[in-house]
Amino acid sequence: MPVTSIETDLDLLTLTIVADFSASLRRVWDAYTDPRQIERFWGPPTYPATFLRHDAVAGGRSIYVMTGPDGDQHYGCWEWTAADAPHTFDVRDHFADAAGASNPHLPTTRVHFAFEETAGGSRLRTTSRFNTPEHMQQLLDMGMLEGTRQAMAQIDSVLADSASFAADRPAEARVLSDTQVRVCRVIRGSVHQVWRAHADAGLMQQWLLGPDGWSMPVCEVATNIGESYRYEWQRDGGDERFGFTGELLESEEPDRAVTTEAMIGTDFPATLNELTLTAVDGGTLLSLVISYTTIEQRDAILATGMTAGMETSYQRLDGLMHSIPA
Structure with a gap:
C-alpha cells in the first residue's frame, strides 16, 4: 500500500x-x-x-x-x-x-x-x-x-x-454511460501541435480522412465561439459524398474545444463532442467524449467502425507532427 x-x-x-x-x-x-x-x-x-x-x-x-x-x-x-x-x-x-x-x-x-x-x-x-x-x-x-x-x-x-496507456496503442473507445463514449489516443506531438492540427484547414485536409480512398474537398473551420464549421468528404474517382456541420460552443486554446456535430442532409440528432488535450509521457493524450441522445444512437454509430476510422486518421496525424512547429 x-x-x-x-x-x-x-x-x-x-x-x-x-x-x-x-x-x-x-x-x-x-x-x-x-x-x-x-x-x-x-x-x-x-x-x-x-x-x-x-x-x-x-x-x-x-x-x-x-x-x-x-x-x-x-x-x-x-x-x-x-x-x-x-x-x-x-x-x-x-x-x-x-x-x-x-x-x-x-x-x-x-x-x-x-x-x-x-x-x-x-x-x-x-x-x-x-x-x-x-x-x-x-x-x-x-x-x-x-x-x-x-x-x-x-x-x-x-x-x-x-x-495499457503506452503511446503506441491505437485509438480506443470506452463506453462511459448509456449516452456517452470516450475515444482516447496518444498523438506523438506537443499539445500546441495537436491543437493547431485541429484548427488549421490545410492540415485537417491532410489527416482527417478516415479510410483510404477519400478526400476532404470542404473544410470550413470554426475558430470563434458561436461560429459554424462544415466538413465534407468525397470518394476518390466517384460521386459518393457525405459531411458534418456544427457549432463551436467552447474553445480554450490549446486544451479544450466543445462542438455540436450533425450529419448533413439527415435528421439524425446532433452529438456533443468534447475534445481535451493533455500532455503525457510520449506526446499528447487526445480525449474525445461524445454524447449521444439515446443508447440506440450510440450503439448504431459505434457499429459503423467509427473507432477504426478514427485510428486511420490519427495515424496520419502522427505523421504530420514533424512538420508543425512546436
Missing part, C-alpha cells in the same frame, strides 16, 4: 496524506491527469469512478461519478485553480450533480497535490483544507479517510500497467 503517513491538524483544518511510489515522478503525474488511469483508482473498490471530464489545467474542471454496488451514483467535481506540471496542482473538490454543479448542502474541500522525486521513485503529498471544523468532521464521519485508503491501495497496479 503506497500510503506512508496520515496527519490530521485540527488547528489548521487540514488532512495530509503522504504516499510513496517506486514509479517515476512523471509516471505518477500521468496517472492523476489521464482520465483513463485515474478512474481506475480514484474511487474505492465498491464505488469505482468514471471521469466524464478531466481538464488537467488551471481553470479546467473534472467531473466524475462513483457508482455503488446497487447502482447508486454520486457525482463529484474538481475546479482546477492551479497546475504546474509535473509538480503540483490545486483543486476545489465538491459534491455535485451530473453537470458538475455544486451541492450546497455538502462541504467543499481545497486540495493541494504535490509530486516530488525520491531516491526510490516518487512521493505524493496531498493536503486537504476544510472551511470549518464542522465540515472537516462531517467528511471524516462520511468515511473520507477510509475511502481514500482503499482508493490509494489500487494505484500500484495502475502504475505497473504501463502497457
Whole structure:
C-alpha cells in the first residue's frame, strides 16, 4: 500500500496524506491527469469512478461519478485553480450533480497535490483544507479517510500497467454511460501541435480522412465561439459524398474545444463532442467524449467502425507532427 503517513491538524483544518511510489515522478503525474488511469483508482473498490471530464489545467474542471454496488451514483467535481506540471496542482473538490454543479448542502474541500522525486521513485503529498471544523468532521464521519485508503491501495497496479496507456496503442473507445463514449489516443506531438492540427484547414485536409480512398474537398473551420464549421468528404474517382456541420460552443486554446456535430442532409440528432488535450509521457493524450441522445444512437454509430476510422486518421496525424512547429 503506497500510503506512508496520515496527519490530521485540527488547528489548521487540514488532512495530509503522504504516499510513496517506486514509479517515476512523471509516471505518477500521468496517472492523476489521464482520465483513463485515474478512474481506475480514484474511487474505492465498491464505488469505482468514471471521469466524464478531466481538464488537467488551471481553470479546467473534472467531473466524475462513483457508482455503488446497487447502482447508486454520486457525482463529484474538481475546479482546477492551479497546475504546474509535473509538480503540483490545486483543486476545489465538491459534491455535485451530473453537470458538475455544486451541492450546497455538502462541504467543499481545497486540495493541494504535490509530486516530488525520491531516491526510490516518487512521493505524493496531498493536503486537504476544510472551511470549518464542522465540515472537516462531517467528511471524516462520511468515511473520507477510509475511502481514500482503499482508493490509494489500487494505484500500484495502475502504475505497473504501463502497457495499457503506452503511446503506441491505437485509438480506443470506452463506453462511459448509456449516452456517452470516450475515444482516447496518444498523438506523438506537443499539445500546441495537436491543437493547431485541429484548427488549421490545410492540415485537417491532410489527416482527417478516415479510410483510404477519400478526400476532404470542404473544410470550413470554426475558430470563434458561436461560429459554424462544415466538413465534407468525397470518394476518390466517384460521386459518393457525405459531411458534418456544427457549432463551436467552447474553445480554450490549446486544451479544450466543445462542438455540436450533425450529419448533413439527415435528421439524425446532433452529438456533443468534447475534445481535451493533455500532455503525457510520449506526446499528447487526445480525449474525445461524445454524447449521444439515446443508447440506440450510440450503439448504431459505434457499429459503423467509427473507432477504426478514427485510428486511420490519427495515424496520419502522427505523421504530420514533424512538420508543425512546436
